[in-house]
Amino acid sequence: MNYNIGLDISGGDYAPAEIFKGAILAKKEFGQNITLIGLQSQIEEQARIHRIDLGDFTVVDAPETIEMADSPATAVRKKKRSSIAIGTTLLKEKKIDAFVSCGNTGAAVCAATLILGLIEGVERPGIAIVAPTQKGVALILDVGANIDPKPLQLLQYGVMAKIYSEAVLHKKNPTIGLLNIGEEETKGPDFLRGVHKLFSASSLNFTGNIEGKDIFKGNCDCIICDGFIGNITLKVIEGCAEVMGKLLLSSLQSNFIGRLGLFLAQNNLRAFKKKMSYSEYGGAPLLGVDGIVIIGHGRSDAFAVKNAVRVAIEELEHDINSKIKGQVNEICQDNRVREVLTA
């Protein structure tokens, strides 16, 4: 299939240069149409720098810019000519098939929810990330879209995580766990004990609570949590990995033998770093909105941008949103689930 992927050139800490380079890499690797959305002058400047014929891309000027510090709701409402507002609108109008942005996450979620609306039956969108584990990868949902979810919304995250894991990550009957402070169903706040009952009543392959230390073991395919806990978890993982890497490096560099070991092991360390890097896994799919939106990390480099485009293409190829639409009500309106919800 030939898709048209919209890419926000203005959003991200290393925009526009790294995003533009990511577009070139993606075009080369996937051969799909790429629509560059951002300040036209910046796009043209980047094309000159990289000696790229813009005829290979579609360019859409977005003269306004949403900054990282902007309030999401206000920015989306007021900056209608920003790359995020324009990109989401193009997606709504089916002029592009998916939209990738490394800009202000809140604004991207807000624009998608307001402009695209939600998939029929879904109450709230959620941001999913794919984290490396000892046995492959695990999906964590939600990592920041919904900091105060209702139990049913968490169950819907369970359904969306299952569908994504099956279709894009090729897992069969993926296991679903609830992030909590103990494995026993009596652990944690009252709210989560109720959610545990709801998941238990559903037809999902629910394996119970999962503790933070077990995320990385890879025994649980999908880890469900509210956006507050998920966002803290995501950032703790990032910070921990980054600082451990730095401390490891300085420990190795502290003497000659260590430096020699580092020199010899450099290829292995590079491969390891690549495996650990969020860049490798591309952007985070915003699940539940009626359109394919991928949220790239603010610090995305060209490689991460290319992989975010890959994630968008995979979602399109596997028609994720039709599957969500087909299953969310089937699973969440099941009699046993409804009994728990009304109890």
Next chain:
Amino acid sequence: MNYNIGLDISGGDYAPAEIFKGAILAKKEFGQNITLIGLQSQIEEQARIHRIDLGDFTVVDAPETIEMADSPATAVRKKKRSSIAIGTTLLKEKKIDAFVSCGNTGAAVCAATLILGLIEGVERPGIAIVAPTQKGVALILDVGANIDPKPLQLLQYGVMAKIYSEAVLHKKNPTIGLLNIGEEETKGPDFLRGVHKLFSASSLNFTGNIEGKDIFKGNCDCIICDGFIGNITLKVIEGCAEVMGKLLLSSLQSNFIGRLGLFLAQNNLRAFKKKMSYSEYGGAPLLGVDGIVIIGHGRSDAFAVKNAVRVAIEELEHDINSKIKGQVNEICQDNRVREVLTA
């Protein structure tokens, strides 16, 4: 000063062997009296194995055992002859000066709260851990004692964290941050926005919200959070560090050059691992209870046990609890704080 430190020989994944070895190490290094509390037969067996004269220790028989899976409140109520109940009672009766347990954390918190009671003015106890950062260490409080705290209780954690950091970690005017999903005061759930106001009104050196990724940078001395978020954070850090270590090792071992690099760098890697290890930082002080209680990690080895005893001695030397008693009301009953609380 000569202190008498009570040590729970029966609690912990590697009890009694590692705890007993930790007692020997602690006795040798610190020269304080150590009271071994646990199954007498086990203690005597360990003494035979290690050819230790039990005359150097005080031994108190505790014929009942609280298992890791026991419900804390029930276990403390029903197993009055368990090491945790007896140790806490000895502390209450001032027959020992501090109590160290690597057993069931919930039971240790519950026993301390019920038997010792809280320091005058303190509403809830909190478990503090010391985490390695790029610039030294940071204190995180609470990591699991209180999963549903009131704003005032979090402010009290701020006060206790400040006092501990000053006295034991030798930090001057330590900075206090609130764990949240963004730095801006408008970020996160309503509850935390209210807590932000409370901290801002207090005389603490409050530097605002701190994100999960910044814990390890070392710019914030004390990180305050509820016990649910704190426990998830703690376990994510543990899991992340453990799996990163394993993946790094397998990456290095995957080819000859990598193995050679690993061989050369082994001393540096060992030093790095030591720096990252919770064993190095010993047990987690349970702050707010009227007595010195240190909660060791369930997986504590002898080295971690020895360091948990060190933490107990440091708390005694710096008379932490008198300082908490002296400052908690002064800071939390301040006029500006009360204005925010009653607003």
